[in-house]
Amino acid sequence: MNSIGFFLMGKKGLSVLNGIIKGNPEYLETINFIVCAKDKSIENDYYNEIKDYSKRYGIKFFNRKEVTVSTLESNYSFAIGWRWLIRDISSNLIVLHDSLLPKYRGFNPLVTALIEGDKKIGVTAIEANEEFDSGDIYDQRVIEIDYPIRIKEAIDLISDLYIDITLNLIKKIREKNLRSFKQDESKVSYSIWRNEEDYRVEWDQSSDRIERFVNAVGFPYKGAVTSYNGKRIRLVEVKSEDDLPIINRKPGKILKIKGNYPFVVCEKGLIKIIEARLEKDGSIFKFDRLRVRLK
Numbered sequence: 001m002n003s004i005g006f007f008l009m010g011k012k013g014l015s016v017l018n019g020i021i022k023g024n025p026e027y028l029e030t031i032n033f034i035v036c037a038k039d040k041s042i043e044n045d046y047y048n049e050i051k052d053y054s055k056r057y058g059i060k061f062f063n064r065k066e067v068t069v070s071t072l073e074s075n076y077s078f079a080i081g082w083r084w085l086i087r088d089i090s091s092n093l094i095v096l097h098d099s100l101l102p103k104y105r106g107f108n109p110l111v112t113a114l115i116e117g118d119k120k121i122g123v124t125a126i127e128a129n130e131e132f133d134s135g136d137i138y139d140q141r142v143i144e145i146d147y148p149i150r151i152k153e154a155i156d157l158i159s160d161l162y163i164d165i166t167l168n169l170i171k172k173i174r175e176k177n178l179r180s181f182k183q184d185e186s187k188v189s190y191s192i193w194r195n196e197e198d199y200r201v202e203w204d205q206s207s208d209r210i211e212r213f214v215n216a217v218g219f220p221y222k223g224a225v226t227s228y229n230g231k232r233i234r235l236v237e238v239k240s241e242d243d244l245p246i247i248n249r250k251p252g253k254i255l256k257i258k259g260n261y262p263f264v265v266c267e268k269g270l271i272k273i274i275e276a277r278l279e280k281d282g283s284i285f286k287f288d289r290l291r292v293r294l295k
Contacts, residue, residue: 002173003032005074005091007064009039009081011155011220012096012162014046016080017053019163020170027170028057032074037064039083042220076173079128080162086128093128094169095135096162099191100124100142102183105133107193110154114216115209120144121154123161125169127180134188136180139165150215201226203252203294207240207269214238225279227295233285236275243269252294254287262287264294 008017013036020027034054039045054061062072070088079086079095086093099109101124113121122142127135141161145154172178199217201210201224214224214235223234246255246265254262255270264271276285 002030002075002176003073004030004170004173005033005035005072005077006031007035007077007079007082007086008050009037009083010042010046011044012081012159014049014053015159016078016162016166017050019167021053021057023163024167024170027167027174028059030170030174031059033060033062033072035062035064035067035069035072037083041222043222044220078166078169080166094138095126095128095133096165097124097126097133098158100140101126101133101137102185102188104189104191106191109191110158111151111194111216111221112191114149114151114154115213117147117209117212118145121158123158123165125165126183134183136182138169138178138180141165148211148215150218151221152219155220196222199223199225201235201294203264204267205251207243207266207271210266210271211238211240223277228285228287229289229292231285232279233276234279235273236277237273239272239274241270241272250293254290254292254294257287257290260286 006017008014034050036047036050038047051061069086072089074091076092076094077089079093097109099113100120100122104112110121120142122140124140125138126133127138129135141164143157143161145157169178199222201213203210217224218236223236225232225234227233241263244255249265251265251267253265255265256263262273264273273287277283278285
């Protein structure tokens, strides 16, 4: 019987493991190992939950920093929610990517899709190769979404797609019926990596886009950041509001504070800040000065 290894991270990794246990527990005998890693860039990386599941069901568990990949044995391996290149692995490696490839090859494709306002999001299972996210496609699933939508909701939605794809591919592997097809190179686009600087709100954009941005980088990520009177604050909840005829428009300036909610001027439209927190200690931030420009 073909053996399978898993490189799992985050909510998507945990969802797949849970989906196998609940939907097809007989597949557990196929799993040879699980490698997991901690992710300090998000509030909850689900590392402990994945580790507990592994021990509960007798699956060999390894921390990424404590194992040499070349020593792991399996006929096929899955990388789900994984952030790093997996080198020197002898088995066939299947990568699950948060986009409808060949669209958004690269990093954080789901965040990019939400910021861009895509009506469809999805997951693609591909064969790993030397060029990132360009391998042949084994399977692809798509789901339509409405806005506004937060990243946590989108992750929950595509986690179900992850489960469906993984179960389908394990079934094909067990039946020795795994097939793939080439990506359409004429439709390729890329999503570049992000770091802390990319969490900063750019007020010279439309209010609709800023609302999508704030929702796309919220929990489990750290959240959109801006500066108010020299203090760094994280925007938890905002709402795009209709524009007003502002003659001397200066994006980032607070137009008014109504009911404790500031209305911020954008390149087009206004942003109502419903909830913000001081980055330093996470406390609720109250806007008490009108003549301030957010940066």
